[in-house]
Structures are given as structure tokens and as C-alpha cells.
Amino acid sequence: MSTHAEAHGAHPPVANRSSRVDSRLLGIYFFIASEVMLFGSFFSAYFFARVAVENPQWPPHPYELPVYLAFLNTIILVSSSFTMHWALQSIKRNNRAGLIAGLAITFGLGLTFLLIQAREYTRIGFSPHDLAFGTTFFGLTGLHGCHVFLGLTLLGIALVRSLRGHYGPAAHDHLGVEIPGIYWHFVDVMWIVVYTTVYVI
Amino acid sequence: MRNPVRTEAEAFSFVIAVVALFAAVALVGIFWNGWAALVAFVVLAPIVGIRYFRSDPKVVEPAVWDRQRDADGRHRILVVANETVAGRSLRAEVVRRAQEGDAEVLVVTPALNTRIRHWTSDEDTARTAAQIRLDESLAALSADGIDAHGTVGDDDPCQAIEDALRVFAADEIVFSTHPPGRSNWLEHGVVERARERFDLPITHVVVDLEREAETRQSA
Numbered sequence: 001m002s003t004h005a006e007a008h009g010a011h012p013p014v015a016n017r018s019s020r021v022d023s024r025l026l027g028i029y030f031f032i033a034s035e036v037m038l039f040g041s042f043f044s045a046y047f048f049a050r051v052a053v054e055n056p057q058w059p060p061h062p063y064e065l066p067v068y069l070a071f072l073n074t075i076i077l078v079s080s081s082f083t084m085h086w087a088l089q090s091i092k093r094n095n096r097a098g099l100i101a102g103l104a105i106t107f108g109l110g111l112t113f114l115l116i117q118a119r120e121y122t123r124i125g126f127s128p129h130d131l132a133f134g135t136t137f138f139g140l141t142g143l144h145g146c147h148v149f150l151g152l153t154l155l156g157i158a159l160v161r162s163l164r165g166h167y168g169p170a171a172h173d174h175l176g177v178e179i180p181g182i183y184w185h186f187v188d189v190m191w192i193v194v195y196t197t198v199y200v201i
Numbered sequence: 202m203r204n205p206v207r208t209e210a211e212a213f214s215f216v217i218a219v220v221a222l223f224a225a226v227a228l229v230g231i232f233w234n235g236w237a238a239l240v241a242f243v244v245l246a247p248i249v250g251i252r253y254f255r256s257d258p259k260v261v262e263p264a265v266w267d268r269q270r271d272a273d274g275r276h277r278i279l280v281v282a283n284e285t286v287a288g289r290s291l292r293a294e295v296v297r298r299a300q301e302g303d304a305e306v307l308v309v310t311p312a313l314n315t316r317i318r319h320w321t322s323d324e325d326t327a328r329t330a331a332q333i334r335l336d337e338s339l340a341a342l343s344a345d346g347i348d349a350h351g352t353v354g355d356d357d358p359c360q361a362i363e364d365a366l367r368v369f370a371a372d373e374i375v376f377s378t379h380p381p382g383r384s385n386w387l388e389h390g391v392v393e394r395a396r397e398r399f400d401l402p403i404t405h406v407v408v409d410l411e412r413e414a415e416t417r418q419s420a
Contacts, residue, residue: 178209181213186212193223196230196238
């Protein structure tokens with residue numbers, strides 16, 4: 001330890017410049033990394049239940065999953081990533097109307113997704129305490145739904161702020177849209193994985 | 202390497218890559234079965250992942266560095282060079298540009314390293330060697346009356362530029378390499394990658410150290 005310190009003149013080595021990331025962006029990096037681990041644990045439970053079950057049919061009889069309704073939800077959520085990207089590109093070009101429209105449409109699409117999911121839950125015909133299947137299904141999709149809700153909250157704040165004239169084309173002026181945008185895309189990616197593994201395969 | 206959460210635009214392009222990957226996996230799952238889909242995922246995910254992470258972002262948005270831009274009107278030149286950093290032709294080019302007006306020069310020398318040393322975080326030797334070359338170059342520029350300072354950067358020259366731009370609002374970039382045929386950077390298309398990635402004027406200076414040494418000896 002002392003040898004190492006002496007080699008650098010009793011000072012720690014100079015930090016690599018690659019670590020110079022805006023602290024707020026660094027915060028969302030770590031947050032998303034922890035979220036990936038959280039989803040990973042839920043996926044582990046889901047695949048364990050699916051592989052360990054004796055009945056090869058999945059979902060187990062007589063349950064069925066609304067694949068087409070979930071596909072509609074997938075289209076809605078993927079579309080919202082496009083509108084989110086459009087919103088941010090608009091403010092970078094100093095187009096405030098585009099920013100507001102993009103955020104409002106993204107918010108509307110996200111809300112539609114959540115409402116469709118809520119309706120799906122009420123009519124799906126099983127509940128979280130119906131076998132491991134029901135528990136893992138509601139666990140995974142519910143966890144994702146919570147993330148959509150959190151994303152909507154962030155988008156709502158960004159939308160209100162944009163309506164009040166906040167944000168500008170310079171990078172430090174639209175970080176409040178950039179960070180919810182990164183989070184929203186993460187939520188989108190997670191849904192694509194959830195949809196493919198839970199509903200399709 | 203690309204970072205899918207560096208910016209919203211990067212995250213969006215990652216969404217597109219994930220949609221493409223899982224659409225293919227879903228199609229395999231629909232037309233065959235779950236195990237075939239798993240195999241498709243195991244095969245396709247590394248391919249898509251490597252293609253995505255190894256590709257460069259098309260353009261680093263000017264917004265990355267505009268927060269650093271001051272209103273003092275000084276012309277800022279970012280010089281990127283390693284073994285050629287003390288070359289006479291590079292120095293002459295920098296001096297010529299700097300003398301056109303009130304200029305500030307930042308010299309970045311990427312700490313070139315071997316792959317194994319890079320992955321084992323053993324970069325002290327590379328950084329020390331780069332620092333020695335940088336010190337020589339700064340002393341020479343200072344002797345020419347140029348306001349220059351410098352830093353050792355990432356071993357990837359493009360990453361070193363991006364890191365430098367976060368703290369130095371350059372107006373132009375001067376890239377120095379060995380001549381074609383002897384330049385590792387040119388073989389790897391580093392200058393072209395930098396032109397695609399950074400929305401700034403980039404000047405490429407070729408420094409032939411062998412010829413400079415011969416000229417010095419004959420003189």
C-alpha cells in the first residue's frame with residue numbers, strides 16, 4: 001500500500017477522464033443497474049417456476065394469456081419511445097411545441113398502456129395466488145407496471161415544467177428531459193423482454 | 202464502446218436493437234417452440250450486442266461540450282497525438298494556427314496500452330510513457346511562445362477526445378499520426394472515426410519522425 005502511494009508521490013493516481021460523467025447521469029446509471037438486477041431476480045423466479053413445473057404446458061391448463069392485447073400494449077410502448085425521442089430532439093432544436101407535443105403524447109401512450117394492463121388484470125381469470133404461474137406472472141408484469149407508473153410521474157413533471165417554459169437547447173438546460181427519457185427507454189426495453197418471455201414463448 | 206445510457210439518443214438506439222433482437226426470438230418461438238427461441242436468443246444476443254457495443258455513436262452532440270464554452274473569444278485547439286507529439290511538423294502546424302489569433306492549446310496524449318494490460322487495469326506504465334512524451338511536447342510549445350497545457354487520455358483516441366471535450370470547449374481538433382503504412386491509428390481508421398463522431402473541424406497532420414531525424418542529422 002505504501003509502495004503504491006509512494007509511486008504516485010503520496011497522492012492517489014489521477015482519475016481517468018472517462019469517469020467525468022455528470023453526477024445526475026451517473027445517478028441514473030446506477031439506478032438502472034440496480035433495476036436490471038431487480039428484474040433479473042424476478043425473471044429468475046419466473047424461469048425457475050416454468051422449468052421446475054411438471055406439467056409441460058405453459059401456461060398451465062385452463063389459464064390463457066391475452067397475447068394480442070399485450071401485443072397492442074407492446075406497440076403502444078414502443079411507439080412511446082419514438083415520441084420520447086422526438087420530444088428531446090425537438091428541444092435540442094429549440095422547438096418547444098415539439099417538446100410539449102412529444103412529452104404529452106408519450107405520457108398519453110404510457111397512461112394508455114397502464115389502463116390496458118389494469119383492464120387485463122381484472123379480466124384475466126386468475127390471480128396472484130393461483131399457482132406459481134399466477135404469482136410470477138403478476139410479479140413480473142406488476143413490477144413492470146410500477147416502473148411505468150414511476151416513468152409517467154417523471155414524464156408528468158417534465159411535461160409540467162416544459163409547459164411552464166423550462167428547458168432549452170443547451171445540454172445542461174434539458175437534462176430534466178434527458179434523464180426521464182433514458183429511464184423511459186429502459187422501461188420499454190424491459191417490457192419487450194417481459195412480453196417476449198411471458199406472453200410469446 | 203457505446204454506452205446505452207450515456208444519452209437519451211443512445212438509449213433510443215438501444216431500444217431499436219432490442220426490438221429487432223426480440224422480434225426475431227419471438228418469431229422463432231411462435232413458429233417452433235420455446236427451446237428453439239432460447240437457442241435463437243443465445244445465438245443472436247451476442248451478435249447484436251457486439252455489433253451495437255463496438256460501433257461508434259454517429260455524432261457526439263455538440264451539447265456535450267457547449268456547457269464548457271466560455272465567452273472570452275479565445276480560439277481553442279485540441280491536439281491529439283502520441284508518439285508523434287514532439288514531431289517538428291506537428292509543432293509547426295500548431296504554432297501556425299495558434300499565432301493566427303489569441304489561442305489556447307490542449308494537448309492530449311492517449312496512453313496506448315496492450316489489450317491484456319488494459320483489461321487488467323495495468324495502465325501505469327502506459328500513462329507514464331505518455332506523460333513523458335507530453336512533457337517534452339509542452340516544453341517545446343512553450344519555447345515557441347504557445348499557451349499550451351496537456352493531459353494524458355484514454356488509450357482509445359476517440360474516447361480521449363470526448364473526455365477532453367467535456368472540460369475543454371475546442372473549436373478545432375488537430376490529429377497527428379505517423380505516415381500511412383506505419384501508423385496503427387490510420388490502419389484502424391481512427392481519424393475517419395473521429396470525423397464521423399465529432400462535429401468539429403479536424404485537421405490531420407502526418408509526422409514522419411524518421412525523416413525529421415535524418416534531416417536533423419544531415420543538418
